[in-house]
Amino acid sequence: MNALTLPDIAAQASRQALPLDWVGMCGIALPILIDGQRLTATADAGVSLDDGTARGIHMSRLYLALEMLDQQPLTPALLRNVLLRFLDSHEGLSKNAYLRIYTDVLLKRPALVSPLAGWKGYPVSIEARLENQMFHVELKIDVTYSSTCPCSAALARQLIQQQFLDDFANIPLQHEDVLTWLGSANGILATPHSQRSSAQLSIQLDEQQPDLPLTELIDNAEAALGTAVQTAVKRADEQAFALANGQNLMFCEDAARRLHLALKRSDAVKAFHLKVIHAESLHAHDAVAESRWTRDPA
C-alpha cells in the first residue's frame, strides 16, 4: 500500500452552488420478495441534493442500502426503512429520498372451464418517497383485458335481425328451421369488433398497510372488467371467454367506470389515477378514458 489517500471528489465543494431535486442511480438490478416469490427487479434510487454547495451525493451509500430488499418481503415498512437509511447516510446533504422498483408480478391463473392453469405477468412499479418527512407509496399496475364494442354489437345484431327477416319472409316458423338457421353463417353474419385493452392503474396506498396488496388489487380489477386475458385455453375456455365478452360489452368509458368503483372499495387505496386504453380494431387510433379519485380525509 502506498501512503496516498483516495481522492474524494463528492466531498469537494461545487463550483456552481445549486441544489438538485433528484440525484441517484437508475436501473439497478436486484432481487425482491413479493408474496413469497423471488422476483427479478430493477430499481431507481435517489435523494434530493439540498446542500447546493456539495459537489455530489454518495452513490455507494444508496446502493448498499438496497441490500435490505434482498431477504425481507417487500412491505411499506421496509420501503420506509430503506428511504430512512438513504437520508441517514446523507445527513446535511439531503431532505428527500426516492425509490422506484420495477418488476413483473407472476400470478398463476386458472382456465375459465378446463382444469388447466398458466402464468400471467403483470408489469408493476412500486414508488416510495420520503418528502418533507411525509412517506408515500404508489403502485403502478398494468392489467390487460378484452373489450368488445357495445355499439358494434348492436349494429351486428341489427344486421342479423334483418337477415332473419329476409330468410324467413312468408315462411311459417319451425323451431327446427330456426335452430338450423342460428347455427348457420347467416345466424352470425356480422360480428362486433373487440380489442386487447389495457388498464394502467396508479394507486396511492394507505401507508399503514402491512403489505403491498398487489394480488388483491389485480384480482379486483379483473373481476370488475370480467374479460381478463387468459393463459391456458382449450375450446371450452374460448367459448366461455366469448360468453364473458358478450356479457361485458364495454366502451372505454364503461371500463374506466367499472375500475373506478372497484378501486374505491378497497380500504388500502388512498387515491388513484387510472387510464384505460382500448387499442381499437375499428380505428388505427386508441380509445382512451381516465379517471382519478382521492379519499376524503376522515
Ligand SMILES: Nc1nc2c(ncn2[C@@H]2O[C@H](COP(=O)(O)OP(=O)(O)OP(=O)(O)O)[C@@H](O)[C@H]2O)c(=O)[nH]1
Ligand atoms: N456523486 C457521484 N458519484 C459518482 C457519479 N458517477 C460515478 N460515481 C462514483 O460513485 C462512487 C461511490 O461514491 P461514494 O459513495 O461517495 O464513495 P466513497 O466516497 O468511497 O464512499 P463514502 O466514504 O461512504 O462516501 C465514487 O467512486 C464516484 O466516483 C456521479 O455522477 N456522481
